[in-house]
Amino acid sequence: MIVIAHVSDTHFDGGPRAAERSGRVLAYLAALPHPVDVVLVTGDIADHGLPHEYEQAAKVLAAVPGALTLPGNHDVRAAYRTGLLGEPAADGPINRTAVVGGVTLALCDSSIPGRDDGRLDDETLDWLRSVLTGTDGPVLVCMHHPPVELRSPFIDSLRLHEAQPLAELVEEFPNVVAVLCGHAHTPAATTFAGRPLLVAPGVASRLRLPWEGEDPPLDYDAAPGLAFHVLDDDLRLTTHYRFLS
Template sequence: MIVLAHVSDLHLDGGPRSLDRAARVFAHLDGLPGELDAVLVTGDLADHGLAEEYEQVAKLFAGPRKPLHCPGNHDVRGPYREVLLGEQASDEPINQVHRVGGAVFALCDSSIPGRADGHLDDGTLAWLESVLDGAGDDPVFVCFHHPPVVLHIPYIDDIRQSGTDRLAALLGRYPNVVAVLCGHAHTGAASTFAGLPLLVVPGVVSTVNLPWESHETTDLDAPPSIAFHLLDDDRRLTTHYRVVPPGA
């Protein structure tokens, strides 16, 4: 069985509030008595994409569980590469593949520099195809920041991922893809995409209200939440959502 902890949208901005919330989440994960095969962070690690924000992120990620991560629309590729990946600054998409616990994690960059919405460019789709070709029969999680479907939250739907027919056609050719994982919505959601489970993790820094819940778009007081994805030996995927309470 593969056990994956999934968080998103830390938005570290140099201030104490965002750092405190993110630190609580990672302290909670580090303190779990059971094993995790991986921790995944699907974007918006920083709030302004500044080097000093990524230095905060690097310290946060220095614990015993080393997160896999991909950028979101608040991230900036140059400082992200330099501080978190130890690479030369570049504006090229940050696409990474990791093999962990018997599964392949394809971390795609859905960000568009200078914009809030998302898109997988042709180069990223070609890269993803090569990853899927090389995965053999191993289970694959396809991960990025922006949801590729409407979630019926107008604020989020206006800045979701576009051009997704190309992605759906690609994923449809690979039966070993088990799920699509993303963030961006700052609220937990479960849907489908290309016949696959689409699992959206809640936000760490804040929670976006559903339209019928409140006239306010964002709840800054709701506690951060995480998801645990479990892939069993029959490749059945189960997801549990958990709140990280104050003092955890």
């Protein structure tokens, strides 16, 4: 069994508010009497993709050593690489894997430079295929943009478009256990290509749903939250959500 703490959309902007909200979540995780196996942050790490925002992010994320991150639409690849990964600046997609307790996390870059909606480009799809063919073990596909509509017109217009190639990959590989996303700033659970699709709440703000009144679409007073994904040895996935007021 592994436990993944899934955090998303920290939107570090150099100011005290983002640092406090993310710090609250990470302090909670750091103080757990039984540490989780891994902390995953699914994008929009920085608010404007600026170097000083990644500097702030790196400092706050250091509360949980080994946290895994992937980029979102608010991130900028070159600054993300230098600020969070200690790699030379480069503009190509940031795709990485991590193996935790025998489970492969495929961290996909669904961002499109200069845009807010998402897409997996050919390089990323080829990379994901190579990850899936390279293991018989369970795989969690992780990316910023949900590849389906969540019934929120605001966020649905900014979802991962052209999701069919990803759906075909997921259908081809039964070892894909689930897809984990952020971006929507709302805890949500649905399905994609017959697998669970689980969305972490946003740290920075919470999405207002159509029936809650969408003007404005984001609630900045709502408590930050996170998801815990528990993957049993028999590959049954259970998700719990927590909010930290």
